[in-house]
Amino acid sequence: MATIRWSDDLIIDDSQIDFQHHQLIDAMSDLEDALAAGDPGRVAEAAPFLRLYAQVHFADEERVLALIAWPGLEEHRLLHRSFNRRLDELEGAVARGDLAAGTTLLGFLAAWLQGHIRGADRAFAEQVRALRQTK
Ligand SMILES: [Fe+2]
Numbered sequence: 001m002a003t004i005r006w007s008d009d010l011i012i013d014d015s016q017i018d019f020q021h022h023q024l025i026d027a028m029s030d031l032e033d034a035l036a037a038g039d040p041g042r043v044a045e046a047a048p049f050l051r052l053y054a055q056v057h058f059a060d061e062e063r064v065l066a067l068i069a070w071p072g073l074e075e076h077r078l079l080h081r082s083f084n085r086r087l088d089e090l091e092g093a094v095a096r097g098d099l100a101a102g103t104t105l106l107g108f109l110a111a112w113l114q115g116h117i118r119g120a121d122r123a124f125a126e127q128v129r130a131l132r133q134t135k
Pocket residue numbers: 061076080116120121
């Protein structure tokens with residue numbers, strides 16, 4: 001039984017960003033299901049998707065932060081980079097279907113994504129909402 005699921009308390013109330021966060025959380029849930037099933041093939045599929053989708057999401061989010069002239073943009077960029085660095089470390093083994101590496105990746109994602117969305121991402125939500133309303 002998987003435990004990591006999208007829930008409304010992750011919403012920051014920006015449709016594009018929320019949609020992308022939802023996709024990332026769903027990808028994490030898929031990894032959890034694959035690990036619970038002990039399926040190396042499905043575990044292997046998780047790494048490239050997460051890498052690609054996180055890149056798209058971080059780029060979109062940083063573009064929005066630049067648009068609102070968010071003073072914490074550089075700091076936020078560094079947080080995204082720290083995610084990428086950890087993925088760099090785990091990606092190879094996960095892509096080979098290594099279940100232990102998959103479990104380590106899942107633990108990292110569960111802590112990082114939820115903490116980041118509820119903290120650093122939520123911090124700029126109000127200003128992004130204001131920007132979208134002026135469009
Ligand atoms: Fe972010």
